[in-house]
Amino acid sequence: MSIRHGLLALLAAGPRYGARLRTDFETRTGGTWPLNIGQVYTTLGRLERDGMVVQDGVDAAGRALYALTEAGREELRSWYARPVERAGPPRDELAIKLVMAVGADGVDVREVVEAQRRHVARALHDHVRQRAEALSRTPEHPQEMARLLVLEQLVLHAEAEVRWLDHCEARLLRFTREGEPPAGGQPGP
Numbered sequence: 174m175s176i177r178h179g180l181l182a183l184l185a186a187g188p189r190y191g192a193r194l195r196t197d198f199e200t201r202t203g204g205t206w207p208l209n210i211g212q213v214y215t216t217l218g219r220l221e222r223d224g225m226v227v228q229d230g231v232d233a234a235g236r237a238l239y240a241l242t243e244a245g246r247e248e249l250r251s252w253y254a255r256p257v258e259r260a261g262p263p264r265d266e267l268a269i270k271l272v273m274a275v276g277a278d279g280v281d282v283r284e285v286v287e288a289q290r291r292h293v294a295r296a297l298h299d300h301v302r303q304r305a306e307a308l309s310r311t312p313e314h315p316q317e318m319a320r321l322l323v324l325e326q327l328v329l330h331a332e333a334e335v336r337w338l339d340h341c342e343a344r345l346l347r348f349t350r351e352g353e354p355p356a357g358g359q360p361g362p
Contacts, residue, residue: 176208176216181225181241181249188229190236191217203320205327220245267334271341282345290338297331304328 183197195213217239220226225245229238274282304324312318
């Protein structure tokens, strides 16, 4: 998620100081994307430089408040209106690990797959439990609905990873049993 746009979205509700933005961001994302305060203030500095936010006085405790400018509101409207690009595959550590393990001396790729499957199964179980807890209460605030959406994304991503691992395992079994070459390649030794 774009921290820049996340902060703009939070500021759309009214002026806030940096630590409050950090807390609100983490609350809204269900604690899934923690921020350090340095990221918040660095981003606010860039948004201010770009004319999207301005310092708008101080609160009772003397903390600088930031507010959206019209340019910031326009950028936020534009962000909501455009789809998130899926141009190239992300650098996924698991995918890199598996492709490097294929054919590596002394590495049983199926063991790598199984270790990951156990890890994802534990995470999936935890996400499903948290989602069930969230669903046991009727969401009364936007933050509760936002947390539920994040939990559902985590569940679906974990389920997709398990399916992909199952696919990898089946492909590897066929390869080792039938000597099936990888797409466009030659059978291994």
